[in-house]
Amino acid sequence: MDPKELHELLQSVRNNTTGIDEAIERLRLLPFENLGYARIDHHRSLRNGIGEVIYCAGKTDEQITGIVQSMVSRSSNILATRIGETSVRKIEALGIPVQYHAIARIAVIRPQPADAIGHIAVISAGTSDMPVAEEAAITAETLGNRVTRLYDAGVAGIHRLLLARTEWIDAHAIVVVAGMEGALASVVGGMAACPVIAVPTSVGYGASFGGLAALLAMLNSCAVGVSVVNIDNGFGAACQASLINHLAAGNPNRADLADTTHRPAESPISPDSERKGS
Secondary structure (H helix, E strand, O other): OOHHHHHHHHHHHHOOOOOHHHHHHHHOOOOOEEOOOOEEOOOHHHHHOOOOOEEOOOOOHHHHHHHHHHHHOOOOOEEEEOOOHHHHHHHHHOOOOEEEEOOOOEEEEOOOOOOOEEEEEEEEOOHHHHHHHHHHHHHHHHOOEEEEEEOOOOHHHOHHHHOOHHHHOOOOEEEEEEOOOOOHHHHHHOOOOOOEEEEEOOOOOHHHHHHHHHHHHHHOOOOOOEEEOOOOOHHHHHHHHHHHHHHHHOOHHHHHHHOHHHOOOOOOOOHHHHHOOO
16 A cells, blocks of 8 residues: 555545455455464555556566465555466466566566656666666666666767767656666766666676676766665665656655655754864
8 A cells, every 4th residue: 555545545434435454354365474484564655655566586476476466455566576376377367467577577366557767867878778677767767767778878889879969858757777887877977967777687697797796886886966875776776776766756646755754954063163173
């Protein structure tokens, strides 16, 4: 349940179109539901604006479908990451609608149109980075963000990035996906006036050590405003970018996170006393 759904439920109770007992039943499983092998966090969207996401790697088809069945009656646009086609077919066999993106290994379960607000740019260095870049782009779109894709624009042909600068320079957040030496994040970070989330990928020859070389290069970026997520973690980068974009775009569903009533109290030390060394 997200803030919009909770608001609609409470409004329906006020209007006497939903009974109190029915509303209590719908809220009964907040904050979580224990399935034995998983504890479904139905409350997560109310806390931080992003609902529970199913990470499918390491889970059996039965566990995945059980989690989906628990979530689908209460949520839409459920993200399942690192999911295989066999698991998708199992979900579809239950009569549950699924949009499957094979390149990104991600599925959107019970898809519903989402308002596309603000602007997030997803830039990849090479075509080989597309699986991770698409995981980021699809996640961001599902979370209600307007997304621009710019793929195969790495530093080996930097004119491709520069000539497309108008497509990404006004973004509220940029996700940069790169393997090999990971230099693209520093280049974008040096030109962008917004946070850049760098995603190292495991693309590269032997000495790239499965993405470790790109990870270390990105962590050592001299460009300001560059943060780094783990290797191949397009999903994590998209979530961070979405939170930034929603705050920047003034999404009313995120207003609680910007509540000025919770600002720290101002220091009692006056500017004059600081100058005097008090």
